[in-house]
Amino acid sequence: MITIVDYGMGNLRSVQKAFELFCPKVRVSSSARDIAAASKVVLPGVGAFGKAMEELEKKGLVDALKDAIKSGRPFLGICLGIQLLFPESEEAGRVKGLGILKGKVRKFDNSLGLKIPHMGWNKIKFKDQDSRSRILEGVPDGSHMYFVHSYYVEPEDKDAVLCETEYGDIFASAIQKDNIYAFQFHPEKSQKIGLNIVKNFAEL
Amino acid sequence: MLAKRIIPCLDVKDGRVVKGVKFLNLKDAGDPVEVAQIYDKEEADEIVFLDITASYEKRQIMLDVVRRTAETVFMPLTVGGGIRNLDDIRDLLNAGTDKVSINTASVKDPELVKRAAERFGSQCIVVAIDAKRTGKGLKWEVYINGGRTPTGIDALEWGKKVEALGAGEILLTSMDKDGTRDGYDIELTKAFSENLSIPIIASGGAGNLEHLQDVLTNGKADAALAASIFHFREYSVKDTKEFLKKKGVEVRT
Numbered sequence: 001m002i003t004i005v006d007y008g009m010g011n012l013r014s015v016q017k018a019f020e021l022f023c024p025k026v027r028v029s030s031s032a033r034d035i036a037a038a039s040k041v042v043l044p045g046v047g048a049f050g051k052a053m054e055e056l057e058k059k060g061l062v063d064a065l066k067d068a069i070k071s072g073r074p075f076l077g078i079c080l081g082i083q084l085l086f087p088e089s090e091e092a093g094r095v096k097g098l099g100i101l102k103g104k105v106r107k108f109d110n111s112l113g114l115k116i117p118h119m120g121w122n123k124i125k126f127k128d129q130d131s132r133s134r135i136l137e138g139v140p141d142g143s144h145m146y147f148v149h150s151y152y153v154e155p156e157d158k159d160a161v162l163c164e165t166e167y168g169d170i171f172a173s174a175i176q177k178d179n180i181y182a183f184q185f186h187p188e189k190s191q192k193i194g195l196n197i198v199k200n201f202a203e204l
Numbered sequence: 205m206l207a208k209r210i211i212p213c214l215d216v217k218d219g220r221v222v223k224g225v226k227f228l229n230l231k232d233a234g235d236p237v238e239v240a241q242i243y244d245k246e247e248a249d250e251i252v253f254l255d256i257t258a259s260y261e262k263r264q265i266m267l268d269v270v271r272r273t274a275e276t277v278f279m280p281l282t283v284g285g286g287i288r289n290l291d292d293i294r295d296l297l298n299a300g301t302d303k304v305s306i307n308t309a310s311v312k313d314p315e316l317v318k319r320a321a322e323r324f325g326s327q328c329i330v331v332a333i334d335a336k337r338t339g340k341g342l343k344w345e346v347y348i349n350g351g352r353t354p355t356g357i358d359a360l361e362w363g364k365k366v367e368a369l370g371a372g373e374i375l376l377t378s379m380d381k382d383g384t385r386d387g388y389d390i391e392l393t394k395a396f397s398e399n400l401s402i403p404i405i406a407s408g409g410a411g412n413l414e415h416l417q418d419v420l421t422n423g424k425a426d427a428a429l430a431a432s433i434f435h436f437r438e439y440s441v442k443d444t445k446e447f448l449k450k451k452g453v454e455v456r457t
Binding site: 009010011013014017018046047048110113114115116117118119120121122123144146147148149150166167188189190191194195 | 205206207208209244247249271274275278279280297298299300301302324325326327328372373401402403426427456
């Protein structure tokens with residue numbers, strides 16, 4: 001069973017519907033028990049970093065998420081879900097994130113006349129052709145994915161970066177570290193190629 | 205590089221597509237879900253449903269349309285029309301909308317934009333502005349209630365204000381150009397794009413593919429919205445993108 005974590009940050013219906021195409025058992029839940037019982041966990045979400053952590057804490061999900069990741073079961077973070085894996089964000093001052101990955105979450109610099117949010121379809125460039133992850137099977141290098149965000153992650157561990165995307169600067173748009181898969185873009189909104197990634201995760 | 209977006213817009217009344225959509229091979233060309241599926245196949249970058257249902261009580265119908273769309277279409281969906289409060293926004297988001305577009309209610313209650321952005325995030329709050337030239341130089345006035353009511357508000361100033369309130373994007377319709385099919389209002393779009401730092405979706409006036417090229421380059425729009433040129437099948441979204449790509453516009457193909 002795949003558990004999609006619902007902590008009140010945005011619409012999860014399209015995430016759920018996308019996974020249901022490839023997996024018979026998908027549960028949207030805000031209970032720690034369902035996270036513990038899941039074979040795979042998906043942490044989606046849009047909105048603000050600080051508010052998200054507040055909601056996760058309020059619902060008692062922080063430890064459940066950390067345990068799920070430590071257990072080695074496949075874990076997928078989408079959009080805000082990639083950012084929450086880091087210790088903190090420029091968006092939320094001293095609010096602590098999950099702190100699973102080392103690095104920073106930064107805001108795009110609009111001094112270059114950049115429109116913020118970074119909204120729309122942008123290309124993902126594979127970081128290392130030789131170590132292609134199974135999660136990207138069937139996804140051509142340079143594919144367009146749908147993004148909508150104002151902050152981006154900057155992991156310390158550069159080897160964890162699967163794909164990069166250029167928007168003003170070049171940032172990490174996909175990460176894989178052991179059992180953790182995380183995307184800044186929305187696979188569930190990226191039509192056929194995005195659904196390919198959803199399928200790959202469902203079949204891990 | 206971020207691609208310029210091509211966005212078909214469907215007017216929906218009581219759950220049905222209005223303004224004659226001419227699709228062949230559809231079981232029911234009046235069903236917004238089927239039409240959305242076609243645009244999804246053609247790789248439109250997003251889709252907008254504008255709910256022009258007159259009765260507030262019939263809003264449930266639109267929620268059902270959104271739910272059915274979200275089951276089969278995996279692209280960003282924006283819904284606008286008749287949104288009055290946070291509950292309306294929440295209902296639409298829960299049904300599967302990605303963004304909501306607020307027009308009249310944002311003018312009547314600007315704080316709604318702020319509350320909505322705080323509650324749901326700026327990324328899903330689009331403010332729609334219907335702008336009409338005042339005749340005094342490069343000035344445009346905001347109209348509300350489906351373009352029927354002038355407000356006396358300067359459109360560009362209003363755009364800056366809603367950006368400050370937390371809008372994530374502007375859907376900018378030129379009332380002078382809407383329905384004319386003789387091109388977007390380039391000056392209006394450019395003024396917004398140069399003075400605001402959130403994305404601008406240009407709307408109103410698309411009659412051919414050069415018009416889209418013009419507004420995405422000279423007008424500096426981030427996205428171009430069009431209705432009739434797609435619905436009447438004069439151009440498919442694919443044709444449109446091929447054309448723009450040839451002209452050197454960054455699009456997703």
